[in-house]
Amino acid sequence: MNWRDAAGLAWSGVGRRFGRSVLTIFSVALAAALLTALLAVAGTARTRVLAQLTRGGPLAGIRVEAAAPNFSELQSDDPAPGAPRAITTEAVDRIASLPEVESVLPVVSVPELVLPTVPGGASGRDGPGPRPFADALVGVSVRDPAVLPVSLVAGRLPTAGSLREVCVTEAYLNRLHISTAQADRVVGTHIALAAPRVFPELAVDPDRGLWVKPEIVGVVVQDAGTGAILGSVQLARQQLAFAQAGLDPGGDFAIPSSPYSGLLVVAKGLNQIGPARVRIADIGYSTSAPEDLIQSVLRYLHVVEIVLSGIGVIALLIASLGICGAMLAAVRERRREIGVLKAIGARDRDVRHVFLVEAGLIGFIGGTIGTLAGWVMARILGGAVNRYLTQQGLAGVRVSVPLLLLAAGVVGSTALALVAGVLPAQRAARLPAREAVAEG
Amino acid sequence: MTNPTRPDRSSSPASAEVPGRGAAITVRGLSHAFHAPEGTLHVLRDVSLDVPAGAYVTITGSSGAGKSTLLSVLGGLDAPQTGTVEVGGTNLHGLRGDGLASYRRATVGFVFQHFGLVETLSALENVELAAALAGTGRRARRRSAQRLLEAVGLADRAAHRPARLSGGERQRVAIARALVNAPRLVLADEPTGNLDEESAVGVISLLERVHRELGGTLVVVTHNRLLAVRAPRRLRLHDGSLHPAA
Numbered sequence: 001m002n003w004r005d006a007a008g009l010a011w012s013g014v015g016r017r018f019g020r021s022v023l024t025i026f027s028v029a030l031a032a033a034l035l036t037a038l039l040a041v042a043g044t045a046r047t048r049v050l051a052q053l054t055r056g057g058p059l060a061g062i063r064v065e066a067a068a069p070n071f072s073e074l075q076s077d078d079p080a081p082g083a084p085r086a087i088t089t090e091a092v093d094r095i096a097s098l099p100e101v102e103s104v105l106p107v108v109s110v111p112e113l114v115l116p117t118v119p120g121g122a123s124g125r126d127g128p129g130p131r132p133f134a135d136a137l138v139g140v141s142v143r144d145p146a147v148l149p150v151s152l153v154a155g156r157l158p159t160a161g162s163l164r165e166v167c168v169t170e171a172y173l174n175r176l177h178i179s180t181a182q183a184d185r186v187v188g189t190h191i192a193l194a195a196p197r198v199f200p201e202l203a204v205d206p207d208r209g210l211w212v213k214p215e216i217v218g219v220v221v222q223d224a225g226t227g228a229i230l231g232s233v234q235l236a237r238q239q240l241a242f243a244q245a246g247l248d249p250g251g252d253f254a255i256p257s258s259p260y261s262g263l264l265v266v267a268k269g270l271n272q273i274g275p276a277r278v279r280i281a282d283i284g285y286s287t288s289a290p291e292d293l294i295q296s297v298l299r300y301l302h303v304v305e306i307v308l309s310g311i312g313v314i315a316l317l318i319a320s321l322g323i324c325g326a327m328l329a330a331v332r333e334r335r336r337e338i339g340v341l342k343a344i345g346a347r348d349r350d351v352r353h354v355f356l357v358e359a360g361l362i363g364f365i366g367g368t369i370g371t372l373a374g375w376v377m378a379r380i381l382g383g384a385v386n387r388y389l390t391q392q393g394l395a396g397v398r399v400s401v402p403l404l405l406l407a408a409g410v411v412g413s414t415a416l417a418l419v420a421g422v423l424p425a426q427r428a429a430r431l432p433a434r435e436a437v438a439e440g
Numbered sequence: 441m442t443n444p445t446r447p448d449r450s451s452s453p454a455s456a457e458v459p460g461r462g463a464a465i466t467v468r469g470l471s472h473a474f475h476a477p478e479g480t481l482h483v484l485r486d487v488s489l490d491v492p493a494g495a496y497v498t499i500t501g502s503s504g505a506g507k508s509t510l511l512s513v514l515g516g517l518d519a520p521q522t523g524t525v526e527v528g529g530t531n532l533h534g535l536r537g538d539g540l541a542s543y544r545r546a547t548v549g550f551v552f553q554h555f556g557l558v559e560t561l562s563a564l565e566n567v568e569l570a571a572a573l574a575g576t577g578r579r580a581r582r583r584s585a586q587r588l589l590e591a592v593g594l595a596d597r598a599a600h601r602p603a604r605l606s607g608g609e610r611q612r613v614a615i616a617r618a619l620v621n622a623p624r625l626v627l628a629d630e631p632t633g634n635l636d637e638e639s640a641v642g643v644i645s646l647l648e649r650v651h652r653e654l655g656g657t658l659v660v661v662t663h664n665r666l667l668a669v670r671a672p673r674r675l676r677l678h679d680g681s682l683h684p685a686a
């Protein structure tokens with residue numbers, strides 16, 4: 001008997017005791033759903049926690065300050081910068097060429113006079129709006145958002161290279177007395193920014209500014225640099241070039257002399273962070289990275305994942321026992337039929353195949369239904385959590401169920417069911433053919 | 441009464457034989473016992489038997505006389521414990537497991553009192569099942585099964601499941617299944633035991649017609665003396681020994 005015929009006979013066996021088959025499949029489905037949902041939620045929680053730690057940036061991210069290193073800082077996650085030191089283009093190139101480094105993202109920070117616009121109202125420059133305030137524009141390359149320590153709260157990131165789009169942070173919202181939950185309100189409004197420059201040759205009003213009025217396209221939580229405005233590196237360079245062209249004798253505007261206020265360096269893995277920091281310190285710059293914290297959190301998260309997986313696997317094992325019990329009962333009930341099968345020519349292995357396929361079918365059907373149900377449950381749960389987070393003015397979560405997890409759910413359920421079917425299949429295969437003529 | 445140790449030749453085998461592809465049966469000194477906690481039960485005692493190829497034989501006997509056990513041994517459901525059993529040139533003594541399964545597939549067609557049909561399969565699929573076990577291709581076995589169902593008068597019931605067939609119809613499906621691999625020996629264990637008189641006559645007539653037309657050896661175990669006398673050669677099992685029936 002080939003596998004196809006065995007599958008046909010097994011399928012008819014699944015349909016024989018419909019109620020029992022449905023219950024057995026249901027138990028497998030429930031376990032698979034639980035496992036899928038738990039792992040999906042655990043995965044999402046892991047991503048969320050790590051995103052919170054890194055502000056959405058890469059796990060292996062290192063911040064490089066425009067300051068001399070303090071070698072004691074290499075023993076901790078926190079920065080302890082020395083004297084200010086300009087980050088030169090040559091230094092950027094040297095850091096980028098380190099074997100432990102994956103990528104380097106320059107950060108350009110420039111002080112700005114900010115004139116906000118109240119949503120639906122006037123700007124401070126136009127009249128009785130909110131008061132202007134001094135802050136900073138942080139310019140980064142937004143070509144690859146995955147390596148930025150930036151989380152979106154509302155809207156989107158500026159277009160790469162744009163001189164007309166910026167994002168603002170919660171600090172900006174606070175200035176306007178807008179809660180984070182209402183962050184959407186500022187999206188689409190404009191903001192006036194002026195990079196300061198001192199013209200000593202002017203006797204009257206020597207302090208002037210280069211005004212730009214970009215649109216606010218998003219609200220973010222960012223850790224790329226200190227400042228309430230996040231824009232493209234091109235916009236920041238334009239502003240910085242204007243500011244650095246003047247004199248700042250009193251240092252009132254704290255215009256940086258360094259072309260870069262910092263660097264965001266991505267190491268080639270968590271274990272490369274330490275060596276990379278040592279090498280960057282050797283080049284002459286202060287660094288910080290939450291590697292110890294991340295390692296600790298990862299360990300805890302791993303334990304949580306193991307515990308949650310364990311719960312799901314235990315549920316699947318219990319379901320497997322259910323399959324085993326149901327199939328042993330089926331073997332008991334079908335002794336004569338098995339005897340007849342053998343009487344008409346079935347070999348032991350033919351009978352074994354039929355029962356194994358029957359167990360596998362139950363596992364496959366239950367696993368498929370359960371995994372899909374788990375995916376739906378995770379989505380529903382994620383939606384509820386997302387609503388709650390948004391209401392609290394926090395960045396939402398996106399529940400992602402990897403395809404591999406779905407496939408593993410189905411394959412794992414089927415495999416466990418097959419294992420559970422081994423004993424009944426073996427018992428059925430060993431039944432003597434004389435059962436065909438036995439009384440009963 | 442014949443000596444049970446001597447091959448039984450009391451009936452006239454010549455009149456029961458249909459020349460063709462039947463399997464001759466030779467049994468010498470067959471004994472069979474079951475071991476139970478209450479003690480050993482000797483079901484067959486030193487049975488010897490010769491059935492020529494193509495013969496039609498009925499075996500009667502009271503309950504527990506060993507009829508089904510003899511049929512099980514002849515059909516390869518049980519391995520002979522002592523003595524020799526040769527069917528169609530195959531010595532069953534050394535056969536176990538796959539060897540016996542192969543013998544059953546190639547040589548024997550079973551008809552059971554309880555029909556032995558798979559309840560979840562249609563009549564056609566039940567007949568096909570035996571052919572599938574013999575490795576016959578999908579199309580060929582469907583053709584054979586349809587032809588056999590037609591031969592037993594159930595072409596219009598091919599798609600019906602056993603639960604929707606009468607007892608007589610189920611047994612006819614079982615006969616079709618027994619024949620699908622063209623066996624050289626058909627063993628029927630109380631084939632009319634669960635049928636009313638009319639259906640019983642119909643089923644036994646069908647078996648006899650099949651025997652005449654296909655030429656296999658036919659051994660029928662039955663309680664029904666009226667049906668038993670239809671066979672040219674009749675045997676009776678009593679206390680584990682085989683005797684010619686009156």
